[in-house]
Structure formats: structure tokens, C-alpha cells
Amino acid sequence: MRLSYPSNVKIIQLPCSGRVDILHLLKAIEDGADGVYVAGCLEGECHFLTGNLKAKKKVQYVKKILEEIGLEPERVEMFNLSSGQGPRFAEIATEMVERIKKLGPSPVKLEKAA
Amino acid sequence: MIVADRKPLKELLEMVEDCDKVLILGCKGCVTVCNVGGSKEVGILALTLKIARKKEGRLLEVSEKTLERQCDPEYVDEVKDIVDGYDAVISMACGVGPQFLSERYPEKRILPAVDTTFFGGAVQHGIWEERCAGCGACGIHHFGGLCPIARCAKSLLNGPCGGSADGKCEISKDVDCIWDMIVTKKMKEGRLDELLMLRPPKVWTTARDGGPRKSVREELVQ
Secondary structure, eight states: OOOOOOOOOOOOOOOOGGOOOOHHHHHHHHTTTTTTEEEOOOOTTTSSSHHHHHHHHHHHHHHHHHHHHOOOOGGGGEEETTTTHHHHHHHHHHHHHHHHHOOOSSHHHHHHHO | OOEEEEHHHHHHHHTTTTTEEEEEEEESSSHHHSSSHHHHHHHHHHHHHHHHHHHHTTEEEEEEEEESOOSHHHHGGGTTTTTTGGGEEEEEEEEEHHHHHHHHSSSEEEOOOOEEEEEEEEEETTEEEEEOOOOOOOGGGGGGGOHHHHHHOOOSSOOOOOTTTEEETEEEEEEEOHHHHHHHHHHHHOOOOGGSSSOOOOTTTTTGOOOOOOOTTTTOOO
């Protein structure tokens, strides 16, 4: 397909989005990531039944934590798509990068660099 | 188990405002089971505090450790060689943990990270409900094995009040009227008549009314 998507998206492969942990998402933010998103399978189509739904709840929890400490919850997001939706994958990557660009660099990263 | 909720992050951040280095201590007892103060939650709080402080441009050094229990001196002793290196110790145990730490380390600042709420259990994954009020003299055998002290909004011991409707308590549609449950249970047991038996008033001296409580087992005391 040779689709292009923003090169500043770093992909971490997991066997199932259900493996994503609150700690992983927070660690990325703490390390200075401007945003983190989880790309899981379509709802109702998880091979392990509820992995993507569990991931969704964890993402929501992290959003809540970020909001509580004054960071934009939009920096963390959950997307659902099937492995056959290559174009959608590229679209989501672009959408997320655009969103983060609007928000600007993470203040955590800014202070780290200072 | 003892159930607790994590304190609001704002409150915790205010507590560590003047700290540069803190130790977060989890507990593998009740608070691990109710997912509020075990090693996972210690990790989450540590990262959260670090993110919040980095955002302000002031780094906070956070160490993590989870003890077997914080309500036994031998486990609280396990951090004796490291506590001095921190400005404060944040305990994620129930209200007992920070007090054992405070008593064991008199010169150390000990901060509670959770609000201890009640004695209860998980009615489903992620939802806990109160079951026991710790009155010190269990009488649930009089009430079909259900506790009206802990579970009736008014702790009534002589039947439901006028606020009981369709099995629910008037305080909330989410709260069962325990007296409705007690009567139903007694009917199913075929022992409804027992609720009519006269009993002396409950003696509350075993509850908090008698001051802080202590339990001594002579056969164990060394």
C-alpha cells in the first residue's frame, strides 16, 4: 500500500491492546512524549474478547489523571481499527499528530529540557 | 477487607509541595486487594507526582516500595535503613499504616495517600460495599446474618423505617434497605417470628464509645 504517515509517531507493538497498562501510558508522558495513543481492534472484535475495552478504560483513567494534574487529557487517546484498515491507520496517525501540534509541546518535556 | 480510596492528587501534591525526595510505601494487604495501595498503584502515584512536578519545572525524586503489610512492626522495620534519605514517606496503606510508620519513625514526616473508608467487600470487580461497622459485639445472627448497624442508614435495630420502599432505602435508589433484606431472609429461613423476640438494648461500650480499643490474646503474648 505504501501509505505514508507522520514520521514522529513511534510505534510500540503489543500482542493485544489489552496489554497496555496505565503505567506504560504515564511513563511515556513522564519521559516527555507530547501524546500517546492506543490503536486497538474494533470494539466487539477483540480476539481475546475484551482486550480493547480494557485498554479503553485504562486510557480514560489516564485522561482523568492528566486532567487532575492540569495537563490536557487530549494528549492521550484510544482509537479502534482493524488490521485490514491500513489507510485508516495512516489517517489516525495524521489526526493525532495534528491534534498534538495544536496543543503544543508537552510542558513536562519543556521543563525537562530547561 | 479494609477499603480505601486514593486521595485527590491536588491534596497529595500540596502535601509534598516542599519535598524534593519522597518514598511511596505500598501495602500488600487489604489496599492491594481493593486496588488502591498495592505495588501497581504505588507505581501510578509515583509517575503522576513526577509528571506534575516536572510540569512545574521542579523535579521530585520518588522511590517506590511495597511492604508485606504496614500493620505489623516487623514489616514496618524493613525500611529502617532507607527512610532517613527522604523528606517524607507517603503511605498508601489504610489509616493504620501511616500511624505504625509514624510511631516507628518519630522524626520522619509520614503522609497518608488514601482515605480509609470502610470494612467491606467487592460486590463486583471495581465496586466495593460496606458490610461491617466494627462495633465489637457482632449480633448479625439476630438479623439473618445481615448487619443493620453497618447497612441501615440509621443503624436501626428494630425494623425498617418509613423510608423503605420497594426494597430500597430513601437515601438512594442504589442502596438496598437492609431491613427489607433481613425480613425477606428471615421469611425464607422460616424464622420470621424470631424478629419479634425481645432483646436487651445493644451495649455500645465495645464500639468506639468505649474509647480506643485493644485486643489481647494471652496465649500469643510473649
